[in-house]
Amino acid sequence: MTEETGRLKRADGVELAWKRQAGQRPTIVFLPGFKSDMEGSKAVFLATWAAKCGQAVLRLDYSGHGVSGGRFEDGTIGLWTQDALSVIDALTEGPLLLVGSSMGGWIGLNIALARPDRVMAYVGIAAAPDFTETLMWNSMPEAARSDLMEKGVIYAPSQYDAPLPITRALIEDGRRHLLMGAAIPLACPVRLLQGQQDEDVPWKTALALADRIAGQDVRVTLIKDGDHRLSRPADLALLQKTVEALLPA
Template sequence: MSGETAGRMDRGDGVALAWRRLEGNGPTIVFLPGFRSDMEGSKAVHLAAFAAARGQAMLRLDYSGHGASDGRFEDGTIGVWTADALHVVDQLTEGPLLLVGSSMGGWIGLNLALARPDRVVGFVGIAAAPDFTETLIWATMDRHERTRLMAEGTIFLASAYGDPVPITLALIEDGRKHLRLAGPIPLLCPVRLLHGQKDSEVPWRSALTLADRLDSPDTQILLIKDGDHRLSCESDLGLLEDVVARALKV
């Protein structure tokens, strides 16, 4: 994309994290991908084109074990991927941030917003999935799967998006250190939550739970009746663009 620079950044242990950045006006849009997704997904690319057209600063990145970044996916956890995102954001941006998190990226985005409350001026969640390692993975495993995971450390679960997904005990146990929905979430910036009501991965009612937990009085939920988990069709992307455009003016 014209005007966009790309690179790889050592996070300090030899693992390089891939990123793409647009210089421009603030706030900087930071796109945070989902579980096993990356910065070349349709929503990230669409927002990058949107930012370029209006001269808006934007940063997108790949967590370790994802996309163009180094590392094994199986070595990642919510804590590791949050630290990856913080490292890139801290090194490559200045000033106010508008975080846009898709699915797991919504959980990562909440972690970032709580870690940098003085910089985050807005948060947009797209089928945001905080606590999914507990509520959507562990809670849906049968006794046999849980026993195998405890004994072997890794099991593979079927995925609607391709090959079976490796799920590690470390992912589950680390996720429990970052659970957000058990109590109030002290985030005060404006929040917009987009969720498709035909989402078969993350139930749309989870957006209601998240909104209820957030301290921000300026929280809005937008439900897309025929929207799926990805929210990547033309009309969904247009809605996302409109939401982000309005959020930039807050």
């Protein structure tokens, strides 16, 4: 099947890039992580596999990510969630199977809560709900917090790319979307894949998230030698097996 590519214009003129492929439902929606995009290895792997088995799939870039318009520095959890919802609502019909990586795991949870009648299953890969607070703000020295509040942005080193801009808006908006302080009213099947050698998201986050989710069909798979990306051939095979098992027979 041929993959279709396009751009969806937001009300403010920013264009959101997407790629989709028609096929059997549910539509698999891949939600990338912080500063990642729809051309990452997991997203491409899922799209390639879906093409072979005739499964509908959608992948996208949030504003400021990949080939979408907008500035990364202007983004927040709320804005990126709305970006994803806008693309999903415009380009898909029927049930959805969400696959969220890292920050995409948080955004996927937000989408599942916003569209409970459509989301039939959720897969989190090193899902990082609340990371702006627990992994960013809480780990900042007081001097860095002061700089952030005063200047509006600081730059954090990244092992993957150039230093990442962390904005005051990202932190403050993140607090409006925190999920881990109460039960998460999610009833669909949930699968959480987590590497225990993850240096970005502590592996116990997956256990805490599983405990917070209200539904009972929740499973956590820990990969003892797995890192944050979980992009090795064995990791991708596990992802395929996990997604495949959630699809209707």
